[in-house]
Amino acid sequence: MHNTRNLLLGRDADITVDKQQGSRNVGRKSMSYLVKMGFFTAEKDLPKQERHMIYIMGAEDVSDEFRGKILATIKRPSSERLLFVAAPEGKLYCEQQISECLGFYERQHKSDFEFYMTIVCGMILVKDYGDTIRFLLAEDRKTKKISFIKDVISYGESEKQASVRVVNHYTGIKPDTDDFRTEYMLGSGEGKKQKTIMYFGTYTEKKLRIPEDCSFRTVNLEFDKAIRSLDDPQERILLMEAKEHYDKKRKGRSGM
Known part of the structure; x- marks a missing residue:
């Protein structure tokens, strides 16, 4: 059926x-x-x-x-x-x-x-290490595929609320979320559409709290390694957007 x-x-x-x-x-x-x-x-x-x-x-x-x-x-x-x-x-x-x-x-x-269409929400998470920035990504424990942390939006949530909830659920992090966001549309093998909405956010927590039954582990990668690790071409584009966004923010804070 x-x-x-x-x-x-x-x-x-x-x-x-x-x-x-x-x-x-x-x-x-x-x-x-x-x-x-x-x-x-x-x-x-x-x-x-x-x-x-x-x-x-x-x-x-x-x-x-x-x-x-x-x-x-x-x-x-x-x-x-x-x-x-x-x-x-x-x-x-x-x-x-x-x-x-x-x-x-x-x-x-x-x-x-x-x-026919689902909405997936997540966040492009970055942490500032002074001389560089690193992106928090998810590695599937079985397939070893690396992607951004995201999940399906729940009934009654706004897209931003869903993005924060997903990150908090899977990592224990309560991110500082930028208003900046990006979105893209993908098709699936069953002919369904998936609209993915990603907010940009930063975090400061030293220790992550990953649920025991989580299907992925988190990896903390610098840009060059992160972009080589992502399998999805669309997510590579998002990572480049994120690097440009955070580089501008860091220059603004430093007064350059």
Whole structure:
């Protein structure tokens, strides 16, 4: 089921709107929809009970028939029929945004969501050693792959809050976080999208507190060694951005 559902994510589809935003839920008259509702236009001639229901996000200005992208599939335990979440072309919503908007409706069904796009948050951590700076990176204990410390954003968090939480959870460090941030988008083997948001931060703690069940260990590397160690070309670019950012900060502090 999960493999089939993943194949549907990110697909384009022609969608027909049949319930406007603010309309009443048929089963619960006291409940109104925060988004428009619709179905696949190809199912127009089917009886209503046989159509797939679609939550439509970001469709305030679209006509009653439009081209959209499937951003999530929803499986209710009581039904074999999937529900969908879609948005007009050019608009993307991540799992946090969809859950925040639709969780009220689907929580009562104990529904299972599969999302097209996830948000990963982390931090590019640097420590000043006077004559040089070193970057704190994560080395996977099994694969030995080195990357930045990052994890999936939790429901209800801001991106900055998630970045600080992730670093604190995995290292015990409470970083001083710059407002400076960068982001990039990656695809996965399943066709999903991953939007990665990295803040820049410094730390002063002498001893790290790594959870016993952590799948990686931390490594503290100078720039030249760090950039050779990173496997992901995008992360090498981020490291260069970070070095430039912190070099400017250090020059500013020294009055140069």
